[in-house]
Amino acid sequence: MSESDDPSYDDESYDATARIVDPGGHPADEDRRFEAALRPRRLADFPGQPRVRDQLGLLLEAARRRGAPPDHVLLSGPPGLGKTSLAMIIAAELEQPIRITSGPAIQHAGDLAAVLSSLAEGEVLFLDEIHRMARPAEEMLYLAMEDFRVDIIVGKGPGATAIPLELPAFTVVGATTRAGLLPAPLRDRFGFTGHLDFYATADLAQILTRNATLLGVESTPQGIDEMAGRSRGTPRIANRLLRRVRDYAQVQGNGIVDLSAARAALRLFDVDDRGLDRLDRAVLDALCRRFGGGPVGLSTLAVAVGEEADTVETVAEPYLVREGYLVRTPRGRAASPMAWAHLGLTPPTPSAAGTQLGFGDIEGRFGDSRSDTD
CATH class of the missing domain: 1.10.8.60 (Helicase, Ruva Protein; domain 3)
Known part of the structure; x- marks a missing residue:
């Protein structure tokens, strides 16, 4: 390796991006270069998330002292909190290359077998959105993570033969925004699970x-x-x-x-003083002005703001619920008093709201045990 190719820095830190094997599935080159330039290179430089940072530091230091790859790592949390950055840091701290792919890119067991069979000793495999892997690939990953081998099926029907393929020891770093969708057998293969919270x-x-x-x-x-x-x-x-x-x-x-x-x-750019953007305010405005504060079904609310229901549920709703602007009830979504105040509107009295929406009283609006099927 020439001096210009040396992935180490003057401060003795290690640049994992210099040895990315497969950057497939990432955004355009310009965006990737921008993000890579801003990513911290060492765990000590990673801001926020002190508990996860300390736990990972212990895990990686113990692995270095043993001279063996660390346990597999699962990182969960909302988008944009640094799961990819932590995966890059793990590889950098271990001074190993990192192979990057994503769950949606692995739709067949053969896709995963091709990736696993090309891994080197100690390499880090980063699986973004791991909960979106196909089920046959998940089942192959169980065996690979636990026993470091995969079974390649040759032929079909009664004449099919399973050929075991031994793999070098490696570390899987999985990232997911919806940890609950991971099957329990896959979740149990990870020796460490870190949940990333929103930053102060x-x-x-x-x-x-x-x-x-x-x-x-x-x-x-x-x-x-x-x-x-x-x-x-x-x-x-x-x-x-x-x-x-x-x-x-x-x-x-x-x-x-x-x-x-x-x-x-x-x-x-339509970002107000509380961080709400156009879609957030459109959701609150529709709830308050068109539906009297709700409750209203998700699909009806999505039609009112001209978006898909998945967009409202995954993009706007988490922040609005976390900040207390939106309430998820058994009968649908409802606006909280904070939402009315943020829009500069006066909330209706309980009796007026119940009359307008056809519900008896404010308790009846939120107390129905039926599920939100709209």
């Missing part, structure tokens, strides 16, 4: 300050805090807002990401 505003401000420096963007603490407060506790959203505010400051401002530039840019 102070942690997001630290991330934005670091990334602004890496991007060569001049910023002020007030501008950084404004973006951090509207990032919904998610680093990916924080980085996206940083890019848009940087663009605004370069085109419409003086090139500095300050408070006025941040506010003007976020107003232009």
Whole structure:
């Protein structure tokens, strides 16, 4: 390996991105380079998530001292919280290459067998959205993770023969946004499970300050805090807002990401002071203005805002529920008093709301035991 190909840094950290074997399934090259440039390279530099960081640090240090690959790792949590970054850090801390693929890309057992059979000793296999793997591939992965071998089926019918293929020891890092969809046998193969929570505003401000420096963007603490407060506790959203505010400051401002530039840019891109975007406000507006606060079924609500039901449920709803704007009831979605206040509206009295929607009283609106089938 030439000096220019050396994946180590002056601070003795290790760059896993220099040895990615299969970057398939990732976004466009420009976006990948942008994300890779901002990713922390060491576990000690990873901001936020202190419990998961400390647990992973112990796991990796113990593996290094034993001179063996660590247990398989499952990372769960909402999108954009750093699961991919942690997978890259795990490979970097182990000084091993990382092979990246995703659950949707593995729809047949043969697809997984091709990946597993090409792994090197100690290599890290990162499976993003692992809950979306096909069932035959999941069953093959059970055996590979536990016994480091796979059975290749040759032929069909009564004449089919299973040929065992031994695999070198490797580490699977799985990432999922819906851990409950993983079958129990697969979940049990992971020796460590880490759940990533949303970030505090102070942690997001630290991330934005670091990334602004890496991007060569001049910023002020007030501008950084404004973006951090509207990032919904998610680093990916924080980085996206940083890019848009940087663009605004370069085109419409003086090139500095300050408070006025941040506010003007976020107003232009429909991000309000609580981090709600156009879709979030459309959902709340439909609930309050069209349906009197609800409850209303998910599909009806999706039609009202002109989106697919899955989009409303997976994109808008988690943050609205977490922040207390939206309530999921047995009869559907309902707006909380916070939603009315955020839109500058006065909530109806319980009797008026019940009359408008055809329910007897406020308790009846939320107390029906029927499931939301709409």
